[in-house]
Amino acid sequence: MRNILVALLILAGLSSCNQKEGKPETGGSAPQEKEQESNTVALTRPQYETAGIEIGMITTRNLSDVVLANGSIDIPPQNLVSISAPMGGFVRKTELLQGMKVKRGQILATIENPDFIQIQQDYLETESKLEYAQQDFVRQNELSKGNVNAQKVLQQASSEVKIQKARLAGLRERLKTAGIDLNAVENGTIVNSAAIVAPISGSVTTVNVNLGKYVNPTDVMFEIVDTDHLHVELSVFEQDIPKIRLGQLVRFTVSNNPGKEQLAEVYLINQKINEDRTVRVHCHLTKDDPGLLPQNFVKAIIETGANPVPALPDQAIVDFEEKSYIFVQQSGAEKNEQAGLLFSMLEVSRGVSENGFSQVKFPEGFDGENARIVVKGAYALLSKLKNAEEEE
Numbered sequence: 001m002r003n004i005l006v007a008l009l010i011l012a013g014l015s016s017c018n019q020k021e022g023k024p025e026t027g028g029s030a031p032q033e034k035e036q037e038s039n040t041v042a043l044t045r046p047q048y049e050t051a052g053i054e055i056g057m058i059t060t061r062n063l064s065d066v067v068l069a070n071g072s073i074d075i076p077p078q079n080l081v082s083i084s085a086p087m088g089g090f091v092r093k094t095e096l097l098q099g100m101k102v103k104r105g106q107i108l109a110t111i112e113n114p115d116f117i118q119i120q121q122d123y124l125e126t127e128s129k130l131e132y133a134q135q136d137f138v139r140q141n142e143l144s145k146g147n148v149n150a151q152k153v154l155q156q157a158s159s160e161v162k163i164q165k166a167r168l169a170g171l172r173e174r175l176k177t178a179g180i181d182l183n184a185v186e187n188g189t190i191v192n193s194a195a196i197v198a199p200i201s202g203s204v205t206t207v208n209v210n211l212g213k214y215v216n217p218t219d220v221m222f223e224i225v226d227t228d229h230l231h232v233e234l235s236v237f238e239q240d241i242p243k244i245r246l247g248q249l250v251r252f253t254v255s256n257n258p259g260k261e262q263l264a265e266v267y268l269i270n271q272k273i274n275e276d277r278t279v280r281v282h283c284h285l286t287k288d289d290p291g292l293l294p295q296n297f298v299k300a301i302i303e304t305g306a307n308p309v310p311a312l313p314d315q316a317i318v319d320f321e322e323k324s325y326i327f328v329q330q331s332g333a334e335k336n337e338q339a340g341l342l343f344s345m346l347e348v349s350r351g352v353s354e355n356g357f358s359q360v361k362f363p364e365g366f367d368g369e370n371a372r373i374v375v376k377g378a379y380a381l382l383s384k385l386k387n388a389e390e391e392e
Helices: 002-038 045-051 115-145 151-178 182-186 238-243 378-391
Strands: 040-042 054-056 059-074 080-083 089-094 107-112 193-197 202-207 222-225 231-237 249-254 257-273 278-285 297-313 318-320 323-329 342-354 357-361 373-376
Touching: 040 378, 045 378, 059 238, 059 342, 059 357, 089 193, 115 151, 115 182, 151 182, 231 238, 231 249, 231 257, 231 297, 238 278, 257 297, 297 373, 318 378, 323 378, 342 378, 373 378
Parallel strands: none
Antiparallel strands: 040 342, 054 373, 059 231, 059 297, 080 222, 089 107, 107 193, 202 222, 231 278, 249 257, 249 297, 257 278, 297 357, 318 323, 323 342, 323 373, 342 357
């Protein structure tokens, strides 16, 4: 009995080993078959017709390659003016408010400064001295012709004329800079105030003064913006710069009106790469728009040119888990009773898109030219495929 029990235990152990060795083969093939089946979907004829599936082929289309960029509405330097009082003073009069429209030459404020009086006095005195120096030079020149006076005296008279002319010219420019009316001064009128005028026409964007405030020459009193000639300033990544050319069309929208697309053209390309690895691209508007405001955020598309590429309708490409797929009819399916009802899902790379079509790049080794592709109803196939996986 003991020998029989030992023999039975040995046979049981061998049988158990054989079963364990067979399991890996069965377990290894099942996942592989399931993985192959997970990319295939089968439809009955009624399902096929209800989903409205249509089959097509890859086509070649001229699609414009584009570069996406962000930026803002900017102002040319000559259209943004900061205004100050060159000689400083107390603000005695101003009626400006932010948003007001002003014209070139319009008085923006009146500045009062006691130093203006001294400058006008110096101007009038120098003007008188110059007149005397000129008369003395004429007199000394006549005497020199008769050898009555020394040549040194004539030279001193000539030098005095030049000195007074230079001083008068300097004082004249100081009066102009201060904003004092030169004609009134020459007529003998001396004032202690000066007018600050607008150098350009535009809108007032900044008012930093009030009545009675003292402003230094370095203080910015007002800022005026001329919005008639705005431009678009874009930031383009350095790897996209080789695609950019002067004159290319730019389509953009602004933050305060995202539904309205506007047009511009590439005008300048900066030759410096910024710290964030972008390059500034300056674009001119094809048509001025009064609705645009400086510093509006811009989303832009730069059209870099059309090229023939393999393309499919956008509805033929489905996106799932951040990847793009198409459905291809399996070869030989038309020979069976359910012709054309077997489809396999294929991962592809989506390229440029335009007018409802997108560039498609197939996996290496796939014959895309002869493939029968689902061009309509792809999302219905994706839904059925994923629902079947969940049920399993």
